[in-house]
Amino acid sequence: MLTEEIVPSLQGAIPSALATVDDKGVPNISYISQVFYVDDNHVALSNQFFNKSMRNIKTNGIATVNIVRPDNLNSWYLSLQYTETRTEGELYENMKMQLEAIASMTGMEDVFRLKAAEIFEVKKVEEVLIS
Amino acid sequence: MAVKLNSFVREVLDSPCFGFVGTVDESSQPVMTRGFGFKYDEALATFTMYTFHKDFQRLIDHLSEVAKVSATITNATDFKTVQFKGTYRNHYKTPDNEMIYAEKCNSKQAEIMKMFGLSNEVFANWKYSPSVAIVMNVHEMFDQTPKINTGNKIN
Amino acid sequence: MEEASDKLLEVIEQQKNVVKIIREVSSKVNTSLDLNVIFKSTFELLDRYFLFNHIMILLIDDVAPDQLVVASSHGYDGKGIGATVPIGKGVIGIVAKNKKLLRMSNVQQNLNYVKTALKQDQNSIELPGISYCASQLAVPLLNHKDLVGVISIESPTIGLFDKKDEDLLQMIGVQIGIAINNAHQFNIIEATNVQLQDLNENLELKVVERTEKLASQKKQIEDQHSLLEKQHCSLEGEQLKTRKMLDKIETLFGQQVSKEVAKELVTNEGESQSKAYDVTVMFLDIRDFTVFADSKAPEEVASFQNIVFGELLNIVRKHKGITNQILGDGIMAVFGAPVKSDTHIQNAVAAGFSILAKIEELVSEGKIPPIRLGIGLHTGKVIGGNIGNVFRKQYSLTGSTVIIASRIEQLNKVYKSQFLVSAQVHQEIECGKNEAIALGEVELKGIGQPVGIYKLA
Numbered sequence: 001m002l003t004e005e006i007v008p009s010l011q012g013a014i015p016s017a018l019a020t021v022d023d024k025g026v027p028n029i030s031y032i033s034q035v036f037y038v039d040d041n042h043v044a045l046s047n048q049f050f051n052k053s054m055r056n057i058k059t060n061g062i063a064t065v066n067i068v069r070p071d072n073l074n075s076w077y078l079s080l081q082y083t084e085t086r087t088e089g090e091l092y093e094n095m096k097m098q099l100e101a102i103a104s105m106t107g108m109e110d111v112f113r114l115k116a117a118e119i120f121e122v123k124k125v126e127e128v129l130i131s
Numbered sequence: 132m133a134v135k136l137n138s139f140v141r142e143v144l145d146s147p148c149f150g151f152v153g154t155v156d157e158s159s160q161p162v163m164t165r166g167f168g169f170k171y172d173e174a175l176a177t178f179t180m181y182t183f184h185k186d187f188q189r190l191i192d193h194l195s196e197v198a199k200v201s202a203t204i205t206n207a208t209d210f211k212t213v214q215f216k217g218t219y220r221n222h223y224k225t226p227d228n229e230m231i232y233a234e235k236c237n238s239k240q241a242e243i244m245k246m247f248g249l250s251n252e253v254f255a256n257w258k259y260s261p262s263v264a265i266v267m268n269v270h271e272m273f274d275q276t277p278k279i280n281t282g283n284k285i286n
Numbered sequence: 287m288e289e290a291s292d293k294l295l296e297v298i299e300q301q302k303n304v305v306k307i308i309r310e311v312s313s314k315v316n317t318s319l320d321l322n323v324i325f326k327s328t329f330e331l332l333d334r335y336f337l338f339n340h341i342m343i344l345l346i347d348d349v350a351p352d353q354l355v356v357a358s359s360h361g362y363d364g365k366g367i368g369a370t371v372p373i374g375k376g377v378i379g380i381v382a383k384n385k386k387l388l389r390m391s392n393v394q395q396n397l398n399y400v401k402t403a404l405k406q407d408q409n410s411i412e413l414p415g416i417s418y419c420a421s422q423l424a425v426p427l428l429n430h431k432d433l434v435g436v437i438s439i440e441s442p443t444i445g446l447f448d449k450k451d452e453d454l455l456q457m458i459g460v461q462i463g464i465a466i467n468n469a470h471q472f473n474i475i476e477a478t479n480v481q482l483q484d485l486n487e488n489l490e491l492k493v494v495e496r497t498e499k500l501a502s503q504k505k506q507i508e509d510q511h512s513l514l515e516k517q518h519c520s521l522e523g524e525q526l527k528t529r530k531m532l533d534k535i536e537t538l539f540g541q542q543v544s545k546e547v548a549k550e551l552v553t554n555e556g557e558s559q560s561k562a563y564d565v566t567v568m569f570l571d572i573r574d575f576t577v578f579a580d581s582k583a584p585e586e587v588a589s590f591q592n593i594v595f596g597e598l599l600n601i602v603r604k605h606k607g608i609t610n611q612i613l614g615d616g617i618m619a620v621f622g623a624p625v626k627s628d629t630h631i632q633n634a635v636a637a638g639f640s641i642l643a644k645i646e647e648l649v650s651e652g653k654i655p656p657i658r659l660g661i662g663l664h665t666g667k668v669i670g671g672n673i674g675n676v677f678r679k680q681y682s683l684t685g686s687t688v689i690i691a692s693r694i695e696q697l698n699k700v701y702k703s704q705f706l707v708s709a710q711v712h713q714e715i716e717c718g719k720n721e722a723i724a725l726g727e728v729e730l731k732g733i734g735q736p737v738g739i740y741k742l743a
Contacts, residue, residue, distance in 0.1 A: 011391030013445035017151040019161035027153045027161045029203040030275050031212055033399045052282045064161045070445040073253050079160055097388055101380040102396045108404050128186050130257045210402040249444060277403040
């Protein structure tokens, strides 16, 4: 699902929009700094701040993200299905390291920590080319 | 049902922002589209997102009188974010005068993105036309700026 | 079909490039022990192949191992060298802490995100780097499992580095890490050696200075004593005085001067002023004595000292010289004072050769461990102290002749020799003259004119 073309969009170069739905059918759109590549059919989100979004996801497991390639601004919408939460492993450690690198610049590495890596299966990919 | 703007929302509205507007499809999957420009009408309490041709159709198909709509704008540099929640009002082909306004909005973004290292050519290649303006009735506003207690309702 | 083969060609080209890069790194970086060459080659390679033009190499701070220091940089206009990064802070610090590489596609924006969340306006920590860093790739430089440092590449362009860059930098990082570690260790050893040498030199001079100082302090006390002594002696009569002086001189100088010299001293004891002498001054040093002493038990060191110094004093005495001072790892001897001699130069040279032969003998007999000496001779005028004062154990000798002889002795380290003499000595000798090697005119520290130096051994 995640082709070589798409992968550069999964580096956090341009923030991504995350859309979820609550149990009343109300959409919720927020921004996240990065969608992480797990494998060709999975991505991960770092669980830090999105209360409503996380609540929605834990309720129905559904999410849509928009990811953008920084060199040509082409973007993709990924329809996601939540699969699991990880608090260990290589992916988690790598995400943790990135967060630590940033947080340590503000001196807040004890406060600003990766709680968990939320793993999603990619169900559908829709491409949007800007030109 | 005019919803007054506070200074925080005004500040974000005036800054270079990324924007998305979205609703939910029949299978309860959220669907959204990017807006390259936006406008808030205080008198009507409506929020308009200017979407571009390659992207809007996926949303239009699911907009109806009963559609619940949310739109979020986020400042490209400091991530201050506002989310508007409400209902679908109408949509129309963006006329040229509004196009100029929307492009001006977008050029603020382009300036910021150039600072990040994105090239001029990339923005020059972005074809906005034909564009569709999607208008929503705003019932609630939320401060979605990333922080521990994000999502506080405004007003 | 064509597309597939095009893709394949592209992949093959890329692989070839990778091999080329690795090979270049091996030949340029790994073959050098010079840190500057390693840094320069690394920057040049990375810039050439990848157009990476903001690169920093940081090494663990020798003094404070919980931080890294920017050792070299490329593309920062020379700024930042010496700047520090605490381990655990920022991209570089985290890479150092975890010893894993980190690639970030939008550092500044991520930072803004966090700062907004924390309601901070400024970074709490100043870290070296470009002012707007979008992409950063930081690779730990490892020597096996140990952290040597970090190499960091920055760019203001978002998403510049990809997985291929990561993989390649990882491989290069390992090679650079090993090369830097080797060069670093080499530098530390070199620096330590220089320090030891300096210390050694300073030590010798300090001992000479200190000894002279002590001598002059002693003079004051001794003057008082001598006054009392003279008064006492004059009461007892001339003969008693002579006998006492003879005894005293023999006791004090017996080890250091021959009986003939002692007699001469007594005969000339009426002289009360300093005199000018034509002398040959000898400085002798036992090489690497401190190093040797460190590795031996104190009794062994004392025994060695007794044997060696005993022989040295003996030989000097036999050649009509006097040992003026014992200088820790060596001696200063003078030939031609206080008893004048027409053959002081030849005596001094003969003494030198004799000493070298004796030491060789003692080594081959296993009586002492193998040691090397450094002997320096110079001849000229000195002002000799008053020998009338019987409590003195040494003369005071002043004149540049003394300093020059000392400097010549130190040159043995430079020329890896054991016996160096000045041209003034060389021109007067016969023994060893033809075998001597001319080393040319040498500038000596603190001496205006260069001095001609000859190597006798």
